[in-house]
Amino acid sequence: MSESKSKLFNEEGDLVVPKAVVGRLSLYLREVQQLIRDGKETTNSTELGKLLRVTDAQVRKDLAYFGQFGHPGVGYRCQELVAAIKNIMGTNNTWNVALIGIGNLGRALLRYKGFHDQGFQIVSAFDVDEKVIGTQVEGVEVYDIQDLSEIVVEQGIRLVAISVPSHAAQTVVDQVVQAGIEGILNFAPVTISVPSKVRVIGVDLAMELEQLAFTVVNRDSKS
Amino acid sequence: MSESKSKLFNEEGDLVVPKAVVGRLSLYLREVQQLIRDGKETTNSTELGKLLRVTDAQVRKDLAYFGQFGHPGVGYRCQELVAAIKNIMGTNNTWNVALIGIGNLGRALLRYKGFHDQGFQIVSAFDVDEKVIGTQVEGVEVYDIQDLSEIVVEQGIRLVAISVPSHAAQTVVDQVVQAGIEGILNFAPVTISVPSKVRVIGVDLAMELEQLAFTVVNRDSKS
DNA sequence: TAGATTGTTAATCGATTAACAATC
DNA sequence: TAGATTGTTAATCGATTAACAATC
Numbered sequence: 314m315s316e317s318k319s320k321l322f323n324e325e326g327d328l329v330v331p332k333a334v335v336g337r338l339s340l341y342l343r344e345v346q347q348l349i350r351d352g353k354e355t356t357n358s359t360e361l362g363k364l365l366r367v368t369d370a371q372v373r374k375d376l377a378y379f380g381q382f383g384h385p386g387v388g389y390r391c392q393e394l395v396a397a398i399k400n401i402m403g404t405n406n407t408w409n410v411a412l413i414g415i416g417n418l419g420r421a422l423l424r425y426k427g428f429h430d431q432g433f434q435i436v437s438a439f440d441v442d443e444k445v446i447g448t449q450v451e452g453v454e455v456y457d458i459q460d461l462s463e464i465v466v467e468q469g470i471r472l473v474a475i476s477v478p479s480h481a482a483q484t485v486v487d488q489v490v491q492a493g494i495e496g497i498l499n500f501a502p503v504t505i506s507v508p509s510k511v512r513v514i515g516v517d518l519a520m521e522l523e524q525l526a527f528t529v530v531n532r533d534s535k536s
Numbered sequence: 537m538s539e540s541k542s543k544l545f546n547e548e549g550d551l552v553v554p555k556a557v558v559g560r561l562s563l564y565l566r567e568v569q570q571l572i573r574d575g576k577e578t579t580n581s582t583e584l585g586k587l588l589r590v591t592d593a594q595v596r597k598d599l600a601y602f603g604q605f606g607h608p609g610v611g612y613r614c615q616e617l618v619a620a621i622k623n624i625m626g627t628n629n630t631w632n633v634a635l636i637g638i639g640n641l642g643r644a645l646l647r648y649k650g651f652h653d654q655g656f657q658i659v660s661a662f663d664v665d666e667k668v669i670g671t672q673v674e675g676v677e678v679y680d681i682q683d684l685s686e687i688v689v690e691q692g693i694r695l696v697a698i699s700v701p702s703h704a705a706q707t708v709v710d711q712v713v714q715a716g717i718e719g720i721l722n723f724a725p726v727t728i729s730v731p732s733k734v735r736v737i738g739v740d741l742a743m744e745l746e747q748l749a750f751t752v753v754n755r756d757s758k759s
Numbered sequence: 760t761a762g763a764t765t766g767t768t769a770a771t772c773g774a775t776t777a778a779c780a781a782t783c
Numbered sequence: 784t785a786g787a788t789t790g791t792t793a794a795t796c797g798a799t800t801a802a803c804a805a806t807c
């Protein structure tokens with residue numbers, strides 16, 4: 314029954330949830346996971362609002378886009394809410410991820426422990442450099458990027474992280490798209506072109522510093 | 537004369553530019569820099585809009601928050617526009633940045649070439665591990681974090697990047713704030729508390745993958 | 760039951776877009 | 784001059800907030 318997702322989409326098949334809401338959903342998840350570590354059983358929209366610096370109404374509205382997870386008079390049970398948000402984000406099961414580009418950043422990503430806890434596992438790595446192809450980095454095999462299509466199918470990989478030099482990014486993206494990848498996390502500081510069916514999120518580290526510089530230079534009176 | 541910035545602030549001293557505009561400003565900068573590399577002398581709001589997938593009206597309005605950089609009938613001269621945006625972002629001069637936490641990610645950030653081009657230089661690194669204190673990584677000296685206040689003054693450092701384990705993040709942040717740092721780029725996947733005068737931008741890599749997973753799972757009909 | 764807190768509607772606020780006179 | 788494109792105003796659209804009946 315295709316009705317199960319009906320609230321998230323309108324008649325034209327467009328996602329009806331504001332993009333900002335999805336961003337906050339990840340933040341709610343992170344905070345509630347922290348509350349659980351702190352030993353809390355339940356939370357509520359006021360508490361979550363304070364943690365994220367949004368209003369309580371915003372918290373309730375954000376969550377209500379996806380269903381009814383709260384208990385009037387009680388609040389939200391932490392474990393329940395975590396399960397619900399993971400379900401929405403699609404991270405209740407682990408995603409196999411491929412890493413493309415074994416430079417400095419790529420190696421750091423391979424060693425990064427934070428992915429696993431949130432349901433992501435880098436299961437294979439790819440490069441063009443013959444010196445690294447065939448080796449293992451952090452227990453992850455490095456393959457020739459030419460073998461991408463094959464390995465992707467073999468290992469059920471739907472997402473890739475790309476950490477190649479900017480000049481190589483579009484070529485790699487084309488290969489990745491060709492291999493049937495559905496989502497790309499792009500660390501190269503360039504805009505890449507993909508068919509509309511493929512999702513892209515770009516992370517530009519220099520740009521983040523730039524945004525920080527702006528907020529420091531154009532500081533206003535309050536937070 | 538405090539009138540020079542008057543357009544960006546209202547009577548209460550609050551920044552009057554939508555946050556989303558500042559984000560796009562960095563994207564305009566990146567695109568125009570690319571256009572220059574491609575040999576283009578001028579661009580216009582229609583072209584920039586297509587590159588960023590926003591309307592031409594949005595481009596003109598965004599830039600107009602900060603002044604008049606365009607030439608009716610001509611468009612925007614690329615070099616001029618780059619200079620103008622760098623001026624707005626505060627990156628027309630180089631920022632000295634300190635890196636805190638020399639783990640996997642920290643080392644990758646030290647080696648990352650992309651910062652320099654956008655006006656950022658990591659001039660010193662800090663850790664608590666005696667084994668790395670006193671060594672150099674990529675030509676950058678690693679200091680004891682206890683020496684932070686001293687070095688920060690010495691080297692004119694106003695921004696730091698923090699890549700320490702989550703459990704250490706808040707302690708490090710407190711030290712950083714104590715040392716008079718004005719802006720923090722936080723790679724630890726936790727919310728940190730700072731006085732309102734200090735700016736923070738958080739980069740949570742697992743969260744980015746999570747956002748990507750969401751867009752893949754809840755794919756709508758169009759881009 | 761009384762108190763707390765949700766989910767949801769209506770009102771408010773802010774951001775985007777369309778349109779066009781001014782300019783080169 | 785005719786054509787192109789800006790900067791800006793007004794109209795539209797979308798997101799946030801306030802308020803409250805429903806619920807535990």
